[in-house]
Amino acid sequence: MSADIADLTEPVSAHLRARGLADLEVALSVHVLTGGVSNDVVAVTGDGVDVVVKRALSQLRVQQDWAADVGRLTTEGRALRLAATIAPSSVPPVLDLSDGFLVIGRAPDHWHTWKADLMAGVVDAHVAARLGEFLAQLQRCTADRVDQLRDEFGSRTAFEQLRVDPFHRQIRAAHLDLAPQIDRTIEVMAQTAPCLVHGDYSPKNVLVGDSDAEMWVIDWEVAHLGDPTFDPAWIVGHLLLKTIRRPDHSDRYHAAAAAFLDAWGRTDPDSASQLIRQTGCLLLARVDGRSPVDYLDDSGQMTARVLGRRLLGNPPQLLQDAWRLLA
Ligand SMILES: Nc1ncnc2c1ncn2[C@@H]1O[C@H](COP(=O)(O)OP(=O)(O)O)[C@@H](O)[C@H]1O
Ligand SMILES: [Mg+2]
Structure with missing residues:
Protein backbone atom coordinates (compact mmCIF):
# COMPACT_ATOMS: atom_id res chain seq x y z
CA MET A 1 0.00 0.00 0.00
CA ARG A 106 20.55 11.29 3.05
CA ALA A 107 22.87 10.35 0.19
CA PRO A 108 23.67 13.16 -2.29
CA ASP A 109 21.20 13.48 -5.19
CA HIS A 110 23.54 12.02 -7.80
CA TRP A 111 23.99 8.76 -5.86
CA HIS A 112 21.94 5.83 -7.15
CA THR A 113 21.47 2.14 -6.46
CA TRP A 114 24.10 -0.31 -7.68
CA LYS A 115 21.20 -2.26 -9.15
CA ALA A 116 20.55 0.63 -11.56
CA ASP A 117 24.17 0.40 -12.75
CA LEU A 118 24.04 -3.37 -13.11
CA MET A 119 20.80 -3.25 -15.07
CA ALA A 120 22.39 -0.70 -17.42
CA GLY A 121 25.38 -2.99 -17.98
CA VAL A 122 27.69 -0.69 -15.97
CA VAL A 123 29.55 -3.18 -13.79
CA ASP A 124 32.19 -1.65 -11.55
CA ALA A 125 34.27 -4.45 -10.06
CA HIS A 126 35.62 -1.96 -7.48
CA VAL A 127 32.15 -1.64 -5.98
CA ALA A 128 31.93 -5.43 -5.84
CA ALA A 129 35.32 -5.60 -4.12
CA ARG A 130 34.28 -2.94 -1.60
CA LEU A 131 31.14 -4.92 -0.82
CA GLY A 132 33.27 -8.01 -0.25
CA GLU A 133 35.71 -6.15 2.00
CA PHE A 134 32.92 -4.53 3.97
CA LEU A 135 31.18 -7.85 4.50
CA ALA A 136 34.41 -9.53 5.62
CA GLN A 137 35.02 -6.70 8.09
CA LEU A 138 31.45 -6.86 9.38
CA GLN A 139 31.64 -10.62 9.84
CA ARG A 140 35.07 -10.54 11.49
CA CYS A 141 34.29 -7.72 13.90
CA THR A 142 30.86 -9.01 14.91
CA ALA A 143 32.24 -12.53 15.37
CA ASP A 144 34.68 -11.07 17.90
CA ARG A 145 31.82 -9.79 20.07
CA VAL A 146 29.05 -12.17 19.22
CA ASP A 147 28.08 -12.76 22.87
CA GLN A 148 27.47 -9.07 23.50
CA LEU A 149 25.33 -8.83 20.34
CA ARG A 150 22.96 -11.65 21.18
CA ASP A 151 20.40 -9.51 23.03
CA GLU A 152 20.00 -7.07 20.16
CA PHE A 153 20.44 -9.35 17.16
CA GLY A 154 19.73 -12.88 18.43
CA SER A 155 16.13 -13.02 17.24
CA ARG A 156 15.51 -14.47 13.81
CA THR A 157 11.74 -13.97 13.74
CA ALA A 158 11.74 -11.25 11.08
CA PHE A 159 14.35 -13.08 9.02
CA GLU A 160 12.33 -16.31 9.17
CA GLN A 161 9.11 -14.52 8.19
CA LEU A 162 10.57 -12.37 5.45
CA ARG A 163 13.28 -14.60 4.02
CA VAL A 164 13.18 -18.26 5.04
CA ASP A 165 9.39 -18.70 4.65
CA PRO A 166 8.87 -16.86 1.35
CA PHE A 167 12.17 -18.03 -0.15
CA HIS A 168 13.46 -21.37 1.11
CA ARG A 169 10.19 -22.91 2.28
CA GLN A 170 8.26 -21.76 -0.76
CA ILE A 171 10.75 -23.19 -3.26
CA ARG A 172 10.88 -26.41 -1.28
CA ALA A 173 7.18 -26.85 -2.03
CA ALA A 174 7.76 -26.14 -5.73
CA HIS A 175 10.84 -28.41 -6.02
CA LEU A 176 10.06 -31.30 -3.72
CA ASP A 177 12.71 -33.52 -5.31
CA LEU A 178 15.29 -31.06 -3.95
CA ALA A 179 13.78 -31.01 -0.46
CA PRO A 180 16.80 -32.77 1.16
CA GLN A 181 19.21 -30.13 -0.16
CA ILE A 182 16.90 -27.24 0.74
CA ASP A 183 16.31 -28.71 4.21
CA ARG A 184 20.07 -29.01 4.63
CA THR A 185 20.46 -25.33 3.71
CA ILE A 186 17.81 -24.32 6.27
CA GLU A 187 19.32 -26.62 8.90
CA VAL A 188 22.84 -25.23 8.49
CA MET A 189 21.41 -21.70 8.66
CA ALA A 190 19.57 -22.53 11.86
CA GLN A 191 22.66 -24.02 13.49
CA THR A 192 25.06 -21.29 12.47
CA ALA A 193 25.25 -17.91 14.17
CA PRO A 194 28.85 -16.80 14.38
CA CYS A 195 28.39 -13.25 13.10
CA LEU A 196 25.99 -10.55 11.94
CA VAL A 197 24.06 -11.13 8.71
CA HIS A 198 22.55 -8.18 6.83
CA GLY A 199 19.78 -10.32 5.35
CA ASP A 200 19.07 -8.23 2.23
CA TYR A 201 22.60 -7.69 0.91
CA SER A 202 21.56 -7.08 -2.65
CA PRO A 203 22.40 -4.47 -5.31
CA LYS A 204 19.15 -2.55 -4.71
CA ASN A 205 20.30 -1.87 -1.16
CA VAL A 206 23.69 -0.49 -2.16
CA LEU A 207 23.88 3.22 -2.94
CA VAL A 208 26.87 4.38 -4.97
CA GLY A 209 28.24 7.79 -5.93
CA ASP A 210 30.93 8.76 -8.43
CA SER A 211 34.06 7.49 -6.76
CA ASP A 212 34.90 4.10 -5.30
CA ALA A 213 34.85 5.66 -1.87
CA GLU A 214 31.20 6.61 -2.18
CA MET A 215 29.16 3.58 -1.19
CA TRP A 216 26.50 2.97 1.46
CA VAL A 217 24.81 -0.27 2.42
CA ILE A 218 21.20 0.45 3.48
CA ASP A 219 18.06 -1.42 4.59
CA TRP A 220 19.18 -3.46 7.62
CA GLU A 221 15.69 -4.47 8.84
CA VAL A 222 16.29 -8.20 9.01
CA ALA A 223 19.85 -8.09 10.38
CA HIS A 224 20.49 -10.96 12.79
CA LEU A 225 23.21 -13.28 14.03
CA GLY A 226 23.30 -16.08 11.52
CA ASP A 227 24.79 -17.83 8.51
CA PRO A 228 27.85 -16.04 7.02
CA THR A 229 27.11 -17.47 3.55
CA PHE A 230 23.67 -15.88 3.25
CA ASP A 231 24.80 -12.36 2.30
CA PRO A 232 27.50 -13.36 -0.22
CA ALA A 233 25.06 -15.77 -1.88
CA TRP A 234 22.76 -12.83 -2.56
CA ILE A 235 25.42 -10.71 -4.22
CA VAL A 236 26.62 -13.59 -6.41
CA GLY A 237 23.04 -14.74 -7.07
CA HIS A 238 22.01 -11.28 -8.23
CA LEU A 239 25.05 -11.09 -10.51
CA LEU A 240 24.04 -14.47 -11.99
CA LEU A 241 20.48 -13.21 -12.57
CA LYS A 242 21.84 -10.13 -14.34
CA THR A 243 24.03 -12.43 -16.47
CA ILE A 244 20.97 -14.45 -17.47
CA ARG A 245 19.26 -11.20 -18.46
CA ARG A 246 22.26 -9.92 -20.42
CA PRO A 247 24.43 -12.89 -21.51
CA ASP A 248 26.46 -10.55 -23.72
CA HIS A 249 27.78 -8.92 -20.51
CA SER A 250 28.54 -12.23 -18.82
CA ASP A 251 32.27 -11.51 -18.47
CA ARG A 252 31.65 -8.26 -16.62
CA TYR A 253 29.25 -9.79 -14.11
CA HIS A 254 31.57 -12.75 -13.64
CA ALA A 255 34.53 -10.43 -13.01
CA ALA A 256 32.47 -8.52 -10.44
CA ALA A 257 31.54 -11.77 -8.66
CA ALA A 258 35.21 -12.83 -8.66
CA ALA A 259 36.26 -9.44 -7.23
CA PHE A 260 33.56 -9.69 -4.57
CA LEU A 261 34.44 -13.26 -3.53
CA ASP A 262 38.18 -12.51 -3.54
CA ALA A 263 37.73 -9.51 -1.29
CA TRP A 264 35.35 -11.37 1.02
CA GLY A 265 37.74 -14.34 1.09
CA ARG A 266 36.16 -16.18 4.01
CA THR A 267 35.31 -19.60 2.62
CA ASP A 268 36.38 -22.93 4.00
CA PRO A 269 35.22 -26.24 2.42
CA ASP A 270 32.09 -26.50 4.60
CA SER A 271 30.94 -22.98 4.05
CA ALA A 272 31.77 -23.27 0.33
CA SER A 273 29.06 -25.94 -0.07
CA GLN A 274 26.56 -23.93 1.95
CA LEU A 275 27.38 -20.85 -0.15
CA ILE A 276 26.59 -22.77 -3.34
CA ARG A 277 23.36 -24.15 -1.85
CA GLN A 278 22.27 -20.69 -0.67
CA THR A 279 22.94 -19.28 -4.14
CA GLY A 280 20.89 -22.10 -5.69
CA CYS A 281 18.04 -21.31 -3.28
CA LEU A 282 18.19 -17.62 -4.14
CA LEU A 283 18.00 -18.30 -7.89
CA LEU A 284 15.01 -20.58 -7.44
CA ALA A 285 13.37 -18.12 -5.04
CA ARG A 286 13.70 -15.36 -7.60
CA VAL A 287 11.67 -17.35 -10.11
CA ASP A 288 9.48 -19.63 -7.97
CA GLY A 289 9.35 -17.81 -4.61
CA ARG A 290 6.89 -15.22 -3.35
CA SER A 291 8.58 -12.20 -4.98
CA PRO A 292 9.97 -13.18 -8.38
CA VAL A 293 12.22 -10.80 -10.33
CA ASP A 294 10.42 -8.68 -12.89
CA TYR A 295 13.23 -8.52 -15.43
CA LEU A 296 13.49 -12.08 -16.76
CA ASP A 297 11.34 -13.35 -19.62
CA ASP A 298 10.08 -16.95 -19.70
CA SER A 299 13.26 -18.31 -21.17
CA GLY A 300 15.40 -16.35 -18.68
CA GLN A 301 13.29 -17.71 -15.84
CA MET A 302 13.80 -21.23 -17.13
CA THR A 303 17.58 -20.69 -17.32
CA ALA A 304 17.61 -19.40 -13.71
CA ARG A 305 15.50 -22.38 -12.63
CA VAL A 306 17.80 -24.91 -14.34
CA LEU A 307 20.90 -23.28 -12.85
CA GLY A 308 19.39 -23.03 -9.37
CA ARG A 309 18.40 -26.69 -9.50
CA ARG A 310 21.88 -27.64 -10.70
CA LEU A 311 23.59 -25.72 -7.88
CA LEU A 312 21.47 -27.61 -5.37
CA GLY A 313 21.22 -31.03 -7.02
CA ASN A 314 24.60 -31.47 -8.64
CA PRO A 315 26.80 -28.63 -7.40
CA PRO A 316 30.03 -27.64 -9.12
CA GLN A 317 33.21 -27.44 -7.06
CA LEU A 318 33.33 -23.67 -7.01
CA LEU A 319 30.51 -21.16 -7.03
CA GLN A 320 32.17 -19.27 -9.86
CA ASP A 321 31.79 -22.37 -12.06
CA ALA A 322 28.16 -21.28 -12.32
CA TRP A 323 29.25 -18.90 -15.09
CA ARG A 324 30.70 -21.84 -17.02
CA LEU A 325 27.40 -23.67 -16.59
CA LEU A 326 25.58 -20.70 -18.11
CA ALA A 327 27.86 -20.45 -21.14
N1 LIG B 1 20.04 7.29 3.25
C1 LIG B 1 19.47 7.34 2.04
N2 LIG B 1 19.79 8.32 1.17
C2 LIG B 1 19.19 8.39 -0.04
N3 LIG B 1 18.26 7.52 -0.47
C3 LIG B 1 17.88 6.53 0.35
C4 LIG B 1 18.47 6.38 1.65
N4 LIG B 1 17.89 5.32 2.25
C5 LIG B 1 17.00 4.82 1.38
N5 LIG B 1 16.99 5.54 0.23
C6 LIG B 1 16.15 5.29 -0.96
O1 LIG B 1 14.91 4.73 -0.54
C7 LIG B 1 14.76 3.41 -1.08
C8 LIG B 1 14.11 2.52 -0.02
O2 LIG B 1 14.89 2.47 1.14
P1 LIG B 1 15.20 1.12 1.90
O3 LIG B 1 15.90 1.44 3.16
O4 LIG B 1 15.89 0.18 0.97
O5 LIG B 1 13.73 0.62 2.28
P2 LIG B 1 12.80 -0.57 1.77
O6 LIG B 1 12.65 -1.43 2.97
O7 LIG B 1 11.55 0.11 1.36
O8 LIG B 1 13.48 -1.27 0.62
C9 LIG B 1 16.16 2.97 -1.46
O9 LIG B 1 16.16 2.05 -2.51
C10 LIG B 1 16.81 4.27 -1.88
O10 LIG B 1 16.47 4.57 -3.22
MG1 LIG C 1 15.49 -1.69 0.10
Whole structure:
Protein backbone atom coordinates (compact mmCIF):
# COMPACT_ATOMS: atom_id res chain seq x y z
CA MET A 1 0.00 0.00 0.00
CA SER A 2 1.61 3.21 -1.10
CA ALA A 3 1.75 6.18 1.22
CA ASP A 4 0.01 9.38 0.38
CA ILE A 5 2.39 12.32 0.63
CA ALA A 6 -0.30 14.32 2.47
CA ASP A 7 -0.42 11.63 5.15
CA LEU A 8 3.31 11.75 5.67
CA THR A 9 4.33 15.39 5.54
CA GLU A 10 2.59 16.37 8.75
CA PRO A 11 3.67 13.50 11.06
CA VAL A 12 7.21 13.33 9.70
CA SER A 13 7.69 17.11 10.00
CA ALA A 14 6.18 17.13 13.49
CA HIS A 15 8.48 14.30 14.52
CA LEU A 16 11.64 15.98 13.24
CA ARG A 17 10.69 19.22 15.02
CA ALA A 18 9.81 17.44 18.26
CA ARG A 19 13.15 15.65 18.21
CA GLY A 20 15.07 18.86 17.58
CA LEU A 21 16.19 17.74 14.11
CA ALA A 22 14.45 20.64 12.36
CA ASP A 23 13.87 24.18 13.63
CA LEU A 24 10.22 25.10 14.07
CA GLU A 25 10.31 27.90 11.51
CA VAL A 26 12.11 25.92 8.77
CA ALA A 27 9.88 24.86 5.85
CA LEU A 28 10.30 21.16 5.11
CA SER A 29 9.83 19.44 1.82
CA VAL A 30 8.88 15.76 2.06
CA HIS A 31 9.36 13.47 -0.90
CA VAL A 32 8.28 9.81 -0.96
CA LEU A 33 11.09 7.39 -1.86
CA THR A 34 9.06 4.21 -1.37
CA GLY A 35 5.87 3.26 0.33
CA GLY A 36 5.51 -0.40 1.08
CA VAL A 37 3.29 -2.61 3.14
CA SER A 38 5.57 -2.43 6.12
CA ASN A 39 7.06 1.05 6.13
CA ASP A 40 7.30 4.34 4.32
CA VAL A 41 10.60 5.86 3.28
CA VAL A 42 10.76 9.60 2.65
CA ALA A 43 13.43 12.19 1.94
CA VAL A 44 13.06 15.40 3.95
CA THR A 45 14.91 18.54 2.97
CA GLY A 46 14.86 22.13 4.16
CA ASP A 47 17.29 24.73 5.42
CA GLY A 48 19.83 22.71 7.44
CA VAL A 49 17.81 19.51 7.06
CA ASP A 50 18.78 16.71 4.67
CA VAL A 51 17.60 13.35 5.92
CA VAL A 52 15.80 10.15 5.07
CA VAL A 53 13.06 9.02 7.44
CA LYS A 54 11.78 5.46 7.60
CA ARG A 55 8.46 5.16 9.37
CA ALA A 56 6.80 1.95 10.53
CA LEU A 57 3.41 1.39 8.92
CA SER A 58 0.48 3.50 9.92
CA GLN A 59 -0.73 3.03 13.47
CA LEU A 60 -4.20 2.81 11.97
CA ARG A 61 -3.38 -0.68 10.85
CA VAL A 62 -3.47 -3.60 13.25
CA GLN A 63 -1.51 -3.38 16.46
CA GLN A 64 0.42 -6.58 15.88
CA ASP A 65 1.83 -5.38 12.54
CA TRP A 66 2.75 -2.06 14.06
CA ALA A 67 4.73 -3.81 16.80
CA ALA A 68 6.50 -6.06 14.27
CA ASP A 69 7.38 -3.09 12.07
CA VAL A 70 8.67 -0.97 14.93
CA GLY A 71 10.76 -3.99 15.94
CA ARG A 72 12.32 -4.16 12.49
CA LEU A 73 13.03 -0.42 12.40
CA THR A 74 14.73 -0.75 15.77
CA THR A 75 16.84 -3.61 14.44
CA GLU A 76 17.75 -1.52 11.42
CA GLY A 77 18.76 1.48 13.53
CA ARG A 78 20.86 -0.68 15.84
CA ALA A 79 22.53 -2.51 12.97
CA LEU A 80 23.37 0.76 11.22
CA ARG A 81 24.91 2.07 14.44
CA LEU A 82 26.89 -1.13 14.89
CA ALA A 83 28.10 -1.08 11.27
CA ALA A 84 29.14 2.56 11.73
CA THR A 85 31.49 1.51 14.54
CA ILE A 86 33.13 -0.91 12.10
CA ALA A 87 33.14 1.00 8.80
CA PRO A 88 31.60 4.47 9.25
CA SER A 89 31.88 5.51 5.61
CA SER A 90 29.93 2.47 4.37
CA VAL A 91 26.56 3.25 5.99
CA PRO A 92 24.36 6.33 6.39
CA PRO A 93 24.67 7.92 9.84
CA VAL A 94 21.79 7.32 12.27
CA LEU A 95 20.50 10.65 13.57
CA ASP A 96 17.59 9.40 15.64
CA LEU A 97 15.57 6.30 16.42
CA SER A 98 12.36 6.85 18.36
CA ASP A 99 8.56 6.55 18.26
CA GLY A 100 8.49 4.31 15.20
CA PHE A 101 10.71 6.63 13.13
CA LEU A 102 14.29 6.07 12.01
CA VAL A 103 16.10 9.19 10.82
CA ILE A 104 19.31 8.75 8.81
CA GLY A 105 21.59 10.91 6.69
CA ARG A 106 20.55 11.29 3.05
CA ALA A 107 22.87 10.35 0.19
CA PRO A 108 23.67 13.16 -2.29
CA ASP A 109 21.20 13.48 -5.19
CA HIS A 110 23.54 12.02 -7.80
CA TRP A 111 23.99 8.76 -5.86
CA HIS A 112 21.94 5.83 -7.15
CA THR A 113 21.47 2.14 -6.46
CA TRP A 114 24.10 -0.31 -7.68
CA LYS A 115 21.20 -2.26 -9.15
CA ALA A 116 20.55 0.63 -11.56
CA ASP A 117 24.17 0.40 -12.75
CA LEU A 118 24.04 -3.37 -13.11
CA MET A 119 20.80 -3.25 -15.07
CA ALA A 120 22.39 -0.70 -17.42
CA GLY A 121 25.38 -2.99 -17.98
CA VAL A 122 27.69 -0.69 -15.97
CA VAL A 123 29.55 -3.18 -13.79
CA ASP A 124 32.19 -1.65 -11.55
CA ALA A 125 34.27 -4.45 -10.06
CA HIS A 126 35.62 -1.96 -7.48
CA VAL A 127 32.15 -1.64 -5.98
CA ALA A 128 31.93 -5.43 -5.84
CA ALA A 129 35.32 -5.60 -4.12
CA ARG A 130 34.28 -2.94 -1.60
CA LEU A 131 31.14 -4.92 -0.82
CA GLY A 132 33.27 -8.01 -0.25
CA GLU A 133 35.71 -6.15 2.00
CA PHE A 134 32.92 -4.53 3.97
CA LEU A 135 31.18 -7.85 4.50
CA ALA A 136 34.41 -9.53 5.62
CA GLN A 137 35.02 -6.70 8.09
CA LEU A 138 31.45 -6.86 9.38
CA GLN A 139 31.64 -10.62 9.84
CA ARG A 140 35.07 -10.54 11.49
CA CYS A 141 34.29 -7.72 13.90
CA THR A 142 30.86 -9.01 14.91
CA ALA A 143 32.24 -12.53 15.37
CA ASP A 144 34.68 -11.07 17.90
CA ARG A 145 31.82 -9.79 20.07
CA VAL A 146 29.05 -12.17 19.22
CA ASP A 147 28.08 -12.76 22.87
CA GLN A 148 27.47 -9.07 23.50
CA LEU A 149 25.33 -8.83 20.34
CA ARG A 150 22.96 -11.65 21.18
CA ASP A 151 20.40 -9.51 23.03
CA GLU A 152 20.00 -7.07 20.16
CA PHE A 153 20.44 -9.35 17.16
CA GLY A 154 19.73 -12.88 18.43
CA SER A 155 16.13 -13.02 17.24
CA ARG A 156 15.51 -14.47 13.81
CA THR A 157 11.74 -13.97 13.74
CA ALA A 158 11.74 -11.25 11.08
CA PHE A 159 14.35 -13.08 9.02
CA GLU A 160 12.33 -16.31 9.17
CA GLN A 161 9.11 -14.52 8.19
CA LEU A 162 10.57 -12.37 5.45
CA ARG A 163 13.28 -14.60 4.02
CA VAL A 164 13.18 -18.26 5.04
CA ASP A 165 9.39 -18.70 4.65
CA PRO A 166 8.87 -16.86 1.35
CA PHE A 167 12.17 -18.03 -0.15
CA HIS A 168 13.46 -21.37 1.11
CA ARG A 169 10.19 -22.91 2.28
CA GLN A 170 8.26 -21.76 -0.76
CA ILE A 171 10.75 -23.19 -3.26
CA ARG A 172 10.88 -26.41 -1.28
CA ALA A 173 7.18 -26.85 -2.03
CA ALA A 174 7.76 -26.14 -5.73
CA HIS A 175 10.84 -28.41 -6.02
CA LEU A 176 10.06 -31.30 -3.72
CA ASP A 177 12.71 -33.52 -5.31
CA LEU A 178 15.29 -31.06 -3.95
CA ALA A 179 13.78 -31.01 -0.46
CA PRO A 180 16.80 -32.77 1.16
CA GLN A 181 19.21 -30.13 -0.16
CA ILE A 182 16.90 -27.24 0.74
CA ASP A 183 16.31 -28.71 4.21
CA ARG A 184 20.07 -29.01 4.63
CA THR A 185 20.46 -25.33 3.71
CA ILE A 186 17.81 -24.32 6.27
CA GLU A 187 19.32 -26.62 8.90
CA VAL A 188 22.84 -25.23 8.49
CA MET A 189 21.41 -21.70 8.66
CA ALA A 190 19.57 -22.53 11.86
CA GLN A 191 22.66 -24.02 13.49
CA THR A 192 25.06 -21.29 12.47
CA ALA A 193 25.25 -17.91 14.17
CA PRO A 194 28.85 -16.80 14.38
CA CYS A 195 28.39 -13.25 13.10
CA LEU A 196 25.99 -10.55 11.94
CA VAL A 197 24.06 -11.13 8.71
CA HIS A 198 22.55 -8.18 6.83
CA GLY A 199 19.78 -10.32 5.35
CA ASP A 200 19.07 -8.23 2.23
CA TYR A 201 22.60 -7.69 0.91
CA SER A 202 21.56 -7.08 -2.65
CA PRO A 203 22.40 -4.47 -5.31
CA LYS A 204 19.15 -2.55 -4.71
CA ASN A 205 20.30 -1.87 -1.16
CA VAL A 206 23.69 -0.49 -2.16
CA LEU A 207 23.88 3.22 -2.94
CA VAL A 208 26.87 4.38 -4.97
CA GLY A 209 28.24 7.79 -5.93
CA ASP A 210 30.93 8.76 -8.43
CA SER A 211 34.06 7.49 -6.76
CA ASP A 212 34.90 4.10 -5.30
CA ALA A 213 34.85 5.66 -1.87
CA GLU A 214 31.20 6.61 -2.18
CA MET A 215 29.16 3.58 -1.19
CA TRP A 216 26.50 2.97 1.46
CA VAL A 217 24.81 -0.27 2.42
CA ILE A 218 21.20 0.45 3.48
CA ASP A 219 18.06 -1.42 4.59
CA TRP A 220 19.18 -3.46 7.62
CA GLU A 221 15.69 -4.47 8.84
CA VAL A 222 16.29 -8.20 9.01
CA ALA A 223 19.85 -8.09 10.38
CA HIS A 224 20.49 -10.96 12.79
CA LEU A 225 23.21 -13.28 14.03
CA GLY A 226 23.30 -16.08 11.52
CA ASP A 227 24.79 -17.83 8.51
CA PRO A 228 27.85 -16.04 7.02
CA THR A 229 27.11 -17.47 3.55
CA PHE A 230 23.67 -15.88 3.25
CA ASP A 231 24.80 -12.36 2.30
CA PRO A 232 27.50 -13.36 -0.22
CA ALA A 233 25.06 -15.77 -1.88
CA TRP A 234 22.76 -12.83 -2.56
CA ILE A 235 25.42 -10.71 -4.22
CA VAL A 236 26.62 -13.59 -6.41
CA GLY A 237 23.04 -14.74 -7.07
CA HIS A 238 22.01 -11.28 -8.23
CA LEU A 239 25.05 -11.09 -10.51
CA LEU A 240 24.04 -14.47 -11.99
CA LEU A 241 20.48 -13.21 -12.57
CA LYS A 242 21.84 -10.13 -14.34
CA THR A 243 24.03 -12.43 -16.47
CA ILE A 244 20.97 -14.45 -17.47
CA ARG A 245 19.26 -11.20 -18.46
CA ARG A 246 22.26 -9.92 -20.42
CA PRO A 247 24.43 -12.89 -21.51
CA ASP A 248 26.46 -10.55 -23.72
CA HIS A 249 27.78 -8.92 -20.51
CA SER A 250 28.54 -12.23 -18.82
CA ASP A 251 32.27 -11.51 -18.47
CA ARG A 252 31.65 -8.26 -16.62
CA TYR A 253 29.25 -9.79 -14.11
CA HIS A 254 31.57 -12.75 -13.64
CA ALA A 255 34.53 -10.43 -13.01
CA ALA A 256 32.47 -8.52 -10.44
CA ALA A 257 31.54 -11.77 -8.66
CA ALA A 258 35.21 -12.83 -8.66
CA ALA A 259 36.26 -9.44 -7.23
CA PHE A 260 33.56 -9.69 -4.57
CA LEU A 261 34.44 -13.26 -3.53
CA ASP A 262 38.18 -12.51 -3.54
CA ALA A 263 37.73 -9.51 -1.29
CA TRP A 264 35.35 -11.37 1.02
CA GLY A 265 37.74 -14.34 1.09
CA ARG A 266 36.16 -16.18 4.01
CA THR A 267 35.31 -19.60 2.62
CA ASP A 268 36.38 -22.93 4.00
CA PRO A 269 35.22 -26.24 2.42
CA ASP A 270 32.09 -26.50 4.60
CA SER A 271 30.94 -22.98 4.05
CA ALA A 272 31.77 -23.27 0.33
CA SER A 273 29.06 -25.94 -0.07
CA GLN A 274 26.56 -23.93 1.95
CA LEU A 275 27.38 -20.85 -0.15
CA ILE A 276 26.59 -22.77 -3.34
CA ARG A 277 23.36 -24.15 -1.85
CA GLN A 278 22.27 -20.69 -0.67
CA THR A 279 22.94 -19.28 -4.14
CA GLY A 280 20.89 -22.10 -5.69
CA CYS A 281 18.04 -21.31 -3.28
CA LEU A 282 18.19 -17.62 -4.14
CA LEU A 283 18.00 -18.30 -7.89
CA LEU A 284 15.01 -20.58 -7.44
CA ALA A 285 13.37 -18.12 -5.04
CA ARG A 286 13.70 -15.36 -7.60
CA VAL A 287 11.67 -17.35 -10.11
CA ASP A 288 9.48 -19.63 -7.97
CA GLY A 289 9.35 -17.81 -4.61
CA ARG A 290 6.89 -15.22 -3.35
CA SER A 291 8.58 -12.20 -4.98
CA PRO A 292 9.97 -13.18 -8.38
CA VAL A 293 12.22 -10.80 -10.33
CA ASP A 294 10.42 -8.68 -12.89
CA TYR A 295 13.23 -8.52 -15.43
CA LEU A 296 13.49 -12.08 -16.76
CA ASP A 297 11.34 -13.35 -19.62
CA ASP A 298 10.08 -16.95 -19.70
CA SER A 299 13.26 -18.31 -21.17
CA GLY A 300 15.40 -16.35 -18.68
CA GLN A 301 13.29 -17.71 -15.84
CA MET A 302 13.80 -21.23 -17.13
CA THR A 303 17.58 -20.69 -17.32
CA ALA A 304 17.61 -19.40 -13.71
CA ARG A 305 15.50 -22.38 -12.63
CA VAL A 306 17.80 -24.91 -14.34
CA LEU A 307 20.90 -23.28 -12.85
CA GLY A 308 19.39 -23.03 -9.37
CA ARG A 309 18.40 -26.69 -9.50
CA ARG A 310 21.88 -27.64 -10.70
CA LEU A 311 23.59 -25.72 -7.88
CA LEU A 312 21.47 -27.61 -5.37
CA GLY A 313 21.22 -31.03 -7.02
CA ASN A 314 24.60 -31.47 -8.64
CA PRO A 315 26.80 -28.63 -7.40
CA PRO A 316 30.03 -27.64 -9.12
CA GLN A 317 33.21 -27.44 -7.06
CA LEU A 318 33.33 -23.67 -7.01
CA LEU A 319 30.51 -21.16 -7.03
CA GLN A 320 32.17 -19.27 -9.86
CA ASP A 321 31.79 -22.37 -12.06
CA ALA A 322 28.16 -21.28 -12.32
CA TRP A 323 29.25 -18.90 -15.09
CA ARG A 324 30.70 -21.84 -17.02
CA LEU A 325 27.40 -23.67 -16.59
CA LEU A 326 25.58 -20.70 -18.11
CA ALA A 327 27.86 -20.45 -21.14
N1 LIG B 1 20.04 7.29 3.25
C1 LIG B 1 19.47 7.34 2.04
N2 LIG B 1 19.79 8.32 1.17
C2 LIG B 1 19.19 8.39 -0.04
N3 LIG B 1 18.26 7.52 -0.47
C3 LIG B 1 17.88 6.53 0.35
C4 LIG B 1 18.47 6.38 1.65
N4 LIG B 1 17.89 5.32 2.25
C5 LIG B 1 17.00 4.82 1.38
N5 LIG B 1 16.99 5.54 0.23
C6 LIG B 1 16.15 5.29 -0.96
O1 LIG B 1 14.91 4.73 -0.54
C7 LIG B 1 14.76 3.41 -1.08
C8 LIG B 1 14.11 2.52 -0.02
O2 LIG B 1 14.89 2.47 1.14
P1 LIG B 1 15.20 1.12 1.90
O3 LIG B 1 15.90 1.44 3.16
O4 LIG B 1 15.89 0.18 0.97
O5 LIG B 1 13.73 0.62 2.28
P2 LIG B 1 12.80 -0.57 1.77
O6 LIG B 1 12.65 -1.43 2.97
O7 LIG B 1 11.55 0.11 1.36
O8 LIG B 1 13.48 -1.27 0.62
C9 LIG B 1 16.16 2.97 -1.46
O9 LIG B 1 16.16 2.05 -2.51
C10 LIG B 1 16.81 4.27 -1.88
O10 LIG B 1 16.47 4.57 -3.22
MG1 LIG C 1 15.49 -1.69 0.10
